[in-house]
Amino acid sequence: MLEDRPGSLGSADICMLSGIPQFAALSEETRNALQRICQVTRYAAGQGVVHAGETAEFIGTVRAGILRMQKTLHDGRQHIVGLLVKGDMFGRVFDGPLHFDIEAATPAEVLSFRRAPFEALVSRSPDLDRAVMLNLLGELDRARDWMIVLANPRVRGRLAAFLLMLCTRLRGIATQATDGADRLQVRIPIGRADLAQLLGSRPESVSRALHALADDGLIDIIRPDLLGIRDLGLLAEEAGEHDSEEIALLSGRLPATRRLG
Amino acid sequence: MLEDRPGSLGSADICMLSGIPQFAALSEETRNALQRICQVTRYAAGQGVVHAGETAEFIGTVRAGILRMQKTLHDGRQHIVGLLVKGDMFGRVFDGPLHFDIEAATPAEVLSFRRAPFEALVSRSPDLDRAVMLNLLGELDRARDWMIVLANPRVRGRLAAFLLMLCTRLRGIATQATDGADRLQVRIPIGRADLAQLLGSRPESVSRALHALADDGLIDIIRPDLLGIRDLGLLAEEAGEHDSEEIALLSGRLPATRRLG
DNA sequence: CGGTATTTTGAGTATCGTCAAGGCCAGTGG
DNA sequence: CCACTGGCCTTGACGATACTCAAAATACCG
Numbered sequence: 001m002l003e004d005r006p007g008s009l010g011s012a013d014i015c016m017l018s019g020i021p022q023f024a025a026l027s028e029e030t031r032n033a034l035q036r037i038c039q040v041t042r043y044a045a046g047q048g049v050v051h052a053g054e055t056a057e058f059i060g061t062v063r064a065g066i067l068r069m070q071k072t073l074h075d076g077r078q079h080i081v082g083l084l085v086k087g088d089m090f091g092r093v094f095d096g097p098l099h100f101d102i103e104a105a106t107p108a109e110v111l112s113f114r115r116a117p118f119e120a121l122v123s124r125s126p127d128l129d130r131a132v133m134l135n136l137l138g139e140l141d142r143a144r145d146w147m148i149v150l151a152n153p154r155v156r157g158r159l160a161a162f163l164l165m166l167c168t169r170l171r172g173i174a175t176q177a178t179d180g181a182d183r184l185q186v187r188i189p190i191g192r193a194d195l196a197q198l199l200g201s202r203p204e205s206v207s208r209a210l211h212a213l214a215d216d217g218l219i220d221i222i223r224p225d226l227l228g229i230r231d232l233g234l235l236a237e238e239a240g241e242h243d244s245e246e247i248a249l250l251s252g253r254l255p256a257t258r259r260l261g
Numbered sequence: 262m263l264e265d266r267p268g269s270l271g272s273a274d275i276c277m278l279s280g281i282p283q284f285a286a287l288s289e290e291t292r293n294a295l296q297r298i299c300q301v302t303r304y305a306a307g308q309g310v311v312h313a314g315e316t317a318e319f320i321g322t323v324r325a326g327i328l329r330m331q332k333t334l335h336d337g338r339q340h341i342v343g344l345l346v347k348g349d350m351f352g353r354v355f356d357g358p359l360h361f362d363i364e365a366a367t368p369a370e371v372l373s374f375r376r377a378p379f380e381a382l383v384s385r386s387p388d389l390d391r392a393v394m395l396n397l398l399g400e401l402d403r404a405r406d407w408m409i410v411l412a413n414p415r416v417r418g419r420l421a422a423f424l425l426m427l428c429t430r431l432r433g434i435a436t437q438a439t440d441g442a443d444r445l446q447v448r449i450p451i452g453r454a455d456l457a458q459l460l461g462s463r464p465e466s467v468s469r470a471l472h473a474l475a476d477d478g479l480i481d482i483i484r485p486d487l488l489g490i491r492d493l494g495l496l497a498e499e500a501g502e503h504d505s506e507e508i509a510l511l512s513g514r515l516p517a518t519r520r521l522g
Numbered sequence: 523c524g525g526t527a528t529t530t531t532g533a534g535t536a537t538c539g540t541c542a543a544g545g546c547c548a549g550t551g552g
Numbered sequence: 553c554c555a556c557t558g559g560c561c562t563t564g565a566c567g568a569t570a571c572t573c574a575a576a577a578t579a580c581c582g
Contacts, residue, residue, distance in 0.1 A: 071409060073501075079412065081405045094391055095398050100405070126384055130355055136397040137356050143404035144342040144361070148332060150411035151340065151461040153571070155538070158461075192561060200412040200461070205538055207562055224546095224561060240334070414539070416570070453529060466570055468530055485529060485579075 016040060016111060020061060020087050022131045030125045037117040043067075043104035050090070050102045058112040059091035065108025066173070066189040069100045080198040082146065083189065085173045089135050094119055105189045142169065150200055152240060155209045158199045161239035163219070167229060184229040185222070192224070213238070277301055277372060281322060281348050283392045291386045298378040304328075304365035311351070311363045319373035320352035320380075326369025327431075327450040330361045341459040343407065344450065346431055350396050355380055366450040403430065411461055413501060416470045419460045422500035424480070428490060445490040446483070453485070474499070 016038060017023045017031055026034070040063065043049060049067060050056045067084035081100060084090060090102055122129050149161040166186045167175060175186050188195065192203040199206065210227075213219050218235050220228035229235065277299060278284045278292055287295070301324065304310055310328060311317045328345040342361060345351060351363055383390050410422040427447045449456065453464040460467065475482050479496050481489035490496065 069405070079409055081408045081412075092398055093394065095395055099402055123387060129390060133354065133394060133397065134356055136394065136401060137353055140397060140401050140404060141360055143401060143408065144330070147342045147404065147407055147411060148340055150408060151342075151458060153461050153463065197412060200414055202414065202539060203561075204540080204563085208538090211562080463571060464529075465531085465572085469570085472530080 020063065020111070022087055022135055023061075026127050026131060027125075030121070030128050033121050033125070034113065034118075034128070037121070038111055038113045041110045041112055043108045043110065045104055045106050045108075047104045048101065049104060049110060050098055052099055052101050053097050055097040055115075056091045057115055059089060059093055059115055059118050060102075060113075061089050061111045062086050063109040063111045066105045067102050067108055067110075068105040068190060068194070069102055071100050078194075078197070080190065080194050082143065083170075085170055087135075088139065089132070091115070093122060093132055145169070149239075155199065155201045155205050156212060157239055158201070159206065159209045160213065160218075160235045162195075162199060163227065163229070164232075164235055164239050167232065184232070186227045186229060188225045188227065281324065281372070283348055283396055284322075287388050287392060288386075291382070291389050294382050294386070295374065295379075295389070298382070299372055299374045302371045302373055304369045304371065306365055306367050306369075308365045309362065310365060310369075310371060311359055313360055313362045314358050316358040316376075317352045318376050320350065320354055320376055321363075321374075322350050322372045323347050324370040324372045327366040328363050328369055328371070329366040329451060329455070330363055332361050339455075339458070341451065341455050343404065344431075348396075349400065350393065352376070354383060354393055406430075410500075416460065416462050416466050417473060418500055419462070420467065420470045421474065421479075421496045423456075423460060424488065424490070425493075425496055425500050428493065445493070447488045447490060449486045449488065 017034060023031065023034070043065075049060065052072065062084050064086060067088075067090075068080050069082040069084060069090070071079045071081060073079060078101075083105065084102070090098070092098060122132055145165065149158055149165060152158040152161055163186060166188070167184060175184055190198070192206055196203045196206045201209075210219075210221065213235075214221050216234075218229075218231050218238065220230060222228055278295060284292065284295070304326075310321065311319075313333065323345050325347060328349075328351075329341050330343040330345060330351070332340045332342060334340060339362075344366065345363070351359070353359055383393055406426065410419060410426060413419045413422055424447060427449070428445060451459070453467055457464045457467045462470075471480075471482060471488075474480050474496075477495075479490075479492050479499065481491060483489055
């Protein structure tokens with residue numbers, strides 16, 4: 001359903017929209033119109049994409065890589081409030097300025113549409129309008145999933161929930177091919193300090209929690225930013241296993257211990 | 262057992278849409294069309310409105326009172342992920358089932374539109390379409406504000422941030438008239454257990470933090486669910502004062518204009 | 523007025539935040 | 553090629569905070 005087809009298309013331009021699920025279902029006409037008002041921009045890790053307070057002149061869609069959304073506090077510190085991955089949009093269609101900064105967390109490619117023509121196109125194309133709305137709905141759900149992650153009382157639990165999120169929602173983006181067998185690998189796209197703020201903790205505590213999980217055999221720390229997932233089931237248990245169904249699906253091909261209450 | 266109960270069909274038709282900001286700007290024609298497919302339902306505190314997993318047959322808008330959005334875990338415990346107040350919509354227009362339960366936190370009035378005709382109307386009326394989209398954008402922002410609240414490392418800070426939210430975003434809804442001078446009163450619409458889960462803590466810790474704030478003179482605990490705000494500025498400081506501007510507005514004098522998404 | 527649920531308090535322990543130091547890695551310059 | 557430097561991650565120690573368990577006090581409801 002969500003498969004993007006490797007386009008056997010003649011023009012290079014036509015490929016610009018490819019790979020983004022939500023655009024795949026659009027009509028030929030709408031896609032062509034989008035094509036005309038878009039451009040691809042590449043960002044290096046750490047580079048700013050949009051700043052809070054300014055009404056972005058374009059609506060963006062992540063094509064590759066990971067962007068982080070953050071609020072800059074008055075004292076200069078930054079507070080991450082979410083990550084944007086392939087297919088996520090930003091830029092407040094029809095609305096005022098953004099309330100958050102957006103920066104590239106990894107090298108990233110952004111597909112950007114000039115605001116005015118994009119809004120006009122949305123008004124004119126019901127299918128695009130609907131795609132935008134569904135995208136918002138999806139982001140809303142994910143923001144609420146974040147809340148559940150953050151509502152975990154212990155750092156270990158929040159970290160486990162976060163890793164779980166990386167394995168499920170961001171599957172195929174943050175995760176990498178397994179090394180032969182069934183071992184799943186996850187790349188953490190942000191540093192310890194940022195991760196700590198995201199999880200409402202401190203870098204030291206995050207590090208300790210991470211190593212505690214490793215000591216208990218739930219994960220392997222291959223590199224500081226690269227983890228191997230050993231037991232997804234135990235991880236889910238640690239996180240409070242809110243959605244046991246989805247985990248079960250993932251664990252299906254893994255020798256995870258199933259101990260549902 | 263909570264059961265959904267259809268409310269009385271609207272008879273005072275003309276006034277049904279009144280009082281909800283986002284509908285005020287709609288065209289006469291759209292409002293009339295909405296009028297025809299809506300009904301008002303009243304819920305008692307604790308009563309269920311929609312259950313997760315089912316595609317709601319209604320798109321709802323809160324008219325009065327407070328609803329809570331929650332995820333029911335496999336073990337029966339519930340996890341609150343947000344509160345809905347006047348003007349907030351729920352029901353995933355154009356999309357599948359809800360992922361959360363919705364229950365009345367206080368006695369509430371919900372304006373509900375039958376899904377099919379509502380979606381048809383949205384497709385037909387650009388102004389309504391845009392109102393729905395702006396509403397989603399606003400909810401997304403508030404969900405992210407929640408994340409910042411929850412990312413506070415200490416319970417005191419999270420609690421202070423939560424109270425601040427009640428004073429700003431839910432102003433006039435959770436807040437009550439001041440008793441004479443500058444003292445603001447806030448009603449907490451959920452019990453300690455729910456509040457604790459919402460803030461990623463335990464009822465005991467929430468109670469202690471609350472009384473600690475009271476001992477330090479930031480608030481008064483009039484009843485377990487009714488607080489008097491003594492010093493908004495100190496509260497903001499406690500919370501980490503992310504948005505000092507808005508606080509300054511409130512701390513000075515009102516009336517604060519409703520913050521637009 | 524009694525019964526129940528919720529909130530609060532208390533004591534003990536685990537966890538976490540804080541401060542400070544040490545280690546690892548990459549890039550830089552001798 | 554190697555020492556040096558700076559950033560990030562990790563570790564250690566200690567004090568503060570928060571969770572757990574248990575019990576008492578209070579509010580709520582009929």
